[in-house]
Amino acid sequence: MRRVHLEAAEDHVQRLARESDPLGAVKELIWNALDADATRVDVVLHRSPLGAVERVTVHDDGTGMAPEALAAAFDRIGGSWKKWTSGTLLKQRTLHGSNGQGRLRAYALGDHIRWTTVADGGGGRSRTEVSAHAATRNDFLIGDSRPTTDPTGTLVEAWGKQSPRLDRLPLRANHRRLTTELAPYLTAYPEVTVVYDGTPVDPGTSIRRTAVYPLAFGAETAQLKVIEWSAAVDRELHLCDQHGIPVGSVDAGIRAPGFDFTAYVLWHAMADNVGDVHLGDAHDSQVTALVAVAREQLRAHFRSRADDRRRELVEGWRAEGSYPYDGAPAGEPARVERETFDLVATTVHRHLPGRGNQRRGTLRLLCEVLRSQPDRVADLLDDIFKLSDDERGQLDQALRRTAAPRVIRAATTVADRLGVIAALRRLALDERAEDPAALRALLADESWVFGERHGLLAGDRTLDGLLVRHAEVEVLLALARREHEGRQNLVVVAAPTVGLKELARVTAYADAIAGDGGLRGRRVDWDVWLVGSEVDSEARLEARHPDRPPGCVQDRVEGGNRVRVWARSWSEVVHECADRVRFYQDSMADPS
Ligand SMILES: Nc1ncnc2c1ncn2[C@@H]1O[C@H](COP(=O)(O)OP(=O)(O)OP(=O)(O)O)[C@@H](O)[C@H]1O
Ligand SMILES: [Mg+2]
Incomplete structure (x- = not known):
């Protein structure tokens, strides 16, 4: 002894x-x-x-x-x-x-x-x-x-x-810690077996994917190895010698939501320099420089992996028929919308229902929310799904990255308007405005059809009451907006054709309603439209006055009220709308 x-x-x-x-x-x-x-x-x-x-x-x-x-x-x-x-x-x-x-x-x-x-x-x-x-x-x-x-x-x-x-x-977690630390060694020497508490430490069974990158810092070179695991692990950046033998470790120091990984920096002089890592980032050492480039590379790796993963998810949804879009996006706004949808949907994918048909419904809903409330999408999803900080951060970043909300809102407006124009074309042109109730129902919320300045008009009881007292013509639509100290009224009268006779009747009608005492005390802007399937040549001459915009047959101010009378055919109305939407669409596609 x-x-x-x-x-x-x-x-x-x-x-x-x-x-x-x-x-x-x-x-x-x-x-x-x-x-x-x-x-x-x-x-x-x-x-x-x-x-x-x-x-x-x-x-x-x-x-x-x-x-x-x-x-x-x-x-x-x-x-x-x-x-x-x-x-x-x-x-x-x-x-x-x-x-x-x-x-x-x-x-x-x-x-x-x-x-x-x-x-x-x-x-x-x-x-x-x-x-x-x-x-x-x-x-x-x-x-x-x-x-x-x-x-x-x-x-x-x-x-x-x-x-x-x-x-x-x-604890299982300790088994995993051993697995991640020994992974490079056990991969290099497959003849070695380590058994911990009865279970072999076998990185092979839980490694999902491995990637290796060269690193350069100063005049030195090193390697970064990234291992993605199929189970949760401590995200560490292991500092190893050139053979992958760890001599120290630091926190991985990057955000990569949804990935379980460990990383290994392999450098021949690691053992002699590893002590410097604890001196902190402010200290100007080779190891801190190396850790910085390694983290940068790690970030790039997971950015591209996140893109891969999103693509895989989207492909999966497409294959099972739950993806709410078909074919390739047509045009820039559609592309932005699609890209944003993909980012948003793949960010919250953890919360989507597991069953295919339910998932389909949720994805469709998501698409609707994105179209109708693009600026509020992050808040809404947060309310519904209780997003993690990581997910919320990603979502905010996704929505900030592009001018997505603006473009999507614009694209949605265009899509909605194109829908209205198609319906108007059918009701007013193909069916020659023979179903006034259907036309009224369509136009009640779409006053922009009669010009952008009428964009925010709505049904109004005072105006309706006033018009009841003047029943000389058949009113298709009466909408109003109350403004600061006045109001704006739009009255649309439908006629089969527009001729001088109809014009005279509507002009008299406009005078009568504008002169009605019901709105006294307010400054009122009246726009009275007479719209028919045709405008005959005499009426058309009236409507083409050099001092007035096309279609305006009368524009006068009386007693502080402005009264404008317009004569238009439905086909002119439809074409002007389509023109305006096209202009808007073009300026969106080419923001310069
Ligand atoms: N299981 C073992 N088989 C053979 N030799 C061993 C074993 N365990 C320890 N030794 C011997 O004991 C010595 C001291 O071990 P110890 O772990 O303290 O130091 P080390 O391995 O040399 O360095 P380090 O502190 O970096 O681990 C080793 O160098 C080795 O010669
Ligand atoms: Mg030892």
């Missing part, structure tokens, strides 16, 4: 154990096994009958520690032989260790620690036990070596500490 003593303050040794992080301790023991060329490492969490973790063992089939090497392995902190060697002794695998202190972390797993190691040494194969106790943590007792024919390898056992922290070791 020999005793080796660490020449270091005990509290320093205690600090090195990092007792709050038992998983970190397990990792160190695994790395020690892998550094000893193990092909199988078994971490076993022994539970008490009540389920508490009361003993942790890590067994490996590596080369073990020969008696003559043991004292050197245990009697100091730092000065690891691994620092001066390029690879493991037997298989030249990449080494993880370099600090000569990882073993001390075993105190995080128990007060008692025992290494039982079988190795080939100068005196043949032998077994040796090394034990330590937290009460005298600087001392290691090395037992006598005995010959054996057992296979080489090391068993580390830790027990005698009932810390609730240890009870967290079996």
Whole structure:
């Protein structure tokens, strides 16, 4: 029996154990096994009958520690032989260790620690036990070596500490943490198996996708490896040497909603520089520069992945018939609307119903909301779906990125108006205005048909009451708007044809209603339209006066009221509307 003593303050040794992080301790023991060329490492969490973790063992089939090497392995902190060697002794695998202190972390797993190691040494194969106790943590007792024919390898056992922290070791999340950290190593050395609490650590089964990018910073080059996982993981940016052996980690530091990933920066000088990472971004070091370019590349990666994912979602909806658009968008506003819809719908896709036909209904509704209330879409969806901060942020960004709300509103207006024009063409031209009720129903909300300045008129009881007193003509439509100190009235009279006789009658009618005392006290703008299927040549001459706009047969002011009388054919009305919409549409497509 020999005793080796660490020449270091005990509290320093205690600090090195990092007792709050038992998983970190397990990792160190695994790395020690892998550094000893193990092909199988078994971490076993022994539970008490009540389920508490009361003993942790890590067994490996590596080369073990020969008696003559043991004292050197245990009697100091730092000065690891691994620092001066390029690879493991037997298989030249990449080494993880370099600090000569990882073993001390075993105190995080128990007060008692025992290494039982079988190795080939100068005196043949032998077994040796090394034990330590937290009460005298600087001392290691090395037992006598005995010959054996057992296979080489090391068993580390830790027990005698009932810390609730240890009870967290079996959590699935810890298995995943090990998986993400060991992923590059296990991918590089597929012959190695690590089993944690009965389950092999197998990145292959949970890796969704891997991407590798070259990085350049200053005169140096490095690599970024991005692994996307099929389960939630801690988003870490592992700082690795050129072989992918992690020597440190920082937060991934980017937003990539909906992705489970870890990233690895591989750089040959990482081990020597990794300490600088904790100096913070303000510090001008190579590692901070490298982390910055790595994050930039990560951001670009996930921007493009998010685009892929959106495309896949949209393709899926199209294939199942729940996508609310057909074919390719015609024209710029339609393209903007479609693009915005895709962004919005794919951002909230988590909230869409799982069933195809319900999803179809929801997507259609979404499309309607986007058309009718483009500026409020983010608020509405937030109310309905209770979006996460990430989703809300993305949505705001999507809607800000383009002039989407404006263009969509404009495009919707155009689409609506084209619909009204088509209906008007059918009712007024094809059916020669023979169904006044249908025409009235169509035009009641579409007063813009008679000119943009009539855009916001509505039905009005005072005006209706006034017109009842003057029933000389058949009124198709009477709409009004009350303004600051006056009002605007529009009265449309329909006639089969417009001739001088009809004109005279309507002009007299206009005078009569304008002269009615009912609206006294207000300044009133009257527009009285006479619209027929035809305007005969005499009436047309009247309507073409050099001082008046086309169609205006009378424009006079009397007693503060302005009275304008118009004579138009339905086909003129329809064509002028179509012209205005076309102009609007053109100016939208080409905003210059
Ligand atoms: N499972 C093992 N198999 C073989 N040798 C081991 C094993 N565990 C520890 N050793 C030996 O003990 C030494 C000390 O291990 P320790 O983890 O403290 O330091 P290290 O691995 O050299 O460096 P680091 O602190 O970076 O891990 C190792 O260098 C190695 O020689
Ligand atoms: Mg080590």
